Amino acid sequence: MKIGVVGKGGVGKTTVSALLARTLIARGRRVLAVDTDSNPNLGLSLGLDAQQTEAVPTVPRSIVVGTRGDLTVDELMVDYAVPTPAGVVLMSALRVTEAGAGCTCGGHATVRSLLGQALDTEVDDTIIDMEAGIEHLSRSGGTLANADVLVLVVEPSRKAIITAQRTIGLAAELGIGAWIGVANKVDGDQLGLLAELCAQHQVPLDVVLPASTEVVAADRIGVPLQPAAAAELWQRMDELADRVLAVGRPVSR
Template identity: 60%
Template structure:
């Protein structure tokens, strides 16, 4: 399964990515989590300390994986080469890869890094990981640039806060994903308090966004974030989300 996690800024993409990756790993799956944020911090949520997160090697910008690499300055790396050379084991059991990082002012756009991720997702990854999960930077540009970073994803999860704007973003994302031919797109409600679950159901109904599940606002999530550590365990609601994901992707395939 190749999963892209997208959504508006600050809705919880990195938190949800890390929790899903950890929940899959806890079920014994080999999980590769790819951080495509130009300001990467998925490593902390997977149990690395900040210093180790900051030294995770970043994919070279010219790298194109598979046949698309022939004659390209990036050469012809295979998916196995890339996972071996750039994958970092984390205490959560999830292998982390950092695809894009902006370290110098004026270093140019990150399109080449997105093309690397696109080419990697285009490869058969079954021997490297049962689940490949991509934590995206906020916004919709990754669905439009150079053929779409996530063009070869099987499932797109659009994380939403309990706000009308984030549900509308999910609806727009769904339309772009359909153009790219991504077979499954689901909304995931996050930071839900009181009657927010009903809010998500109603708005997703109104905008035709299939709602996979809703995660509650959780003080331990924000406390872990403030302390710069991973959550102690995976909340039960995340397990329910993985169950729903497995059931609905099995029905579709």
């Protein structure tokens, strides 16, 4: 599956990307995670230390993958994909390494071309931890146009849910056929408001992830969430993985 994880800044895209990647690994799948944040830190959530995260090479902006490009997918993986302690292979696509270096359009084209390829010989699932906002869906061609499914991460706030609503509109225009609504950082007493806001803005509420002090504590020191911590959160991630893997499968009767 080719999975784009999208949403407003700070809602938990990187957290959800890392947990979903680890959940799929636990199921024996081969997972590539692509950090497209210009300030990448997905590596920390996958068990790399700060120095190793800094050392993940950035795919050059000019590279286009595939038959009409400079590199094949396996060449790209050899040169730029880094194994992590979580078992996930990590790539960094849009890091800003120089102040004033200009826009990241080329990097977006790289990611689009990567997603456009048949990656099946290398990995089972590719997870794109997308930079905040919706620009990646509106760029000409759409960075995520070749995704099978979007994971729309929201938190219980109207602004986050409006961002998801706009994203759905753009995804439909790009021809992305499926999206899953994931509400993150939810306290029990916010469930009513959350359901109301999602209904008002036509955002599906498919999976609810609890607010977790363990996630905050792990993030504070920059380490992955322990498998034994936050049992409910891991259970919900299993639900999300089921939903992701069910996309595109024929519905059984």
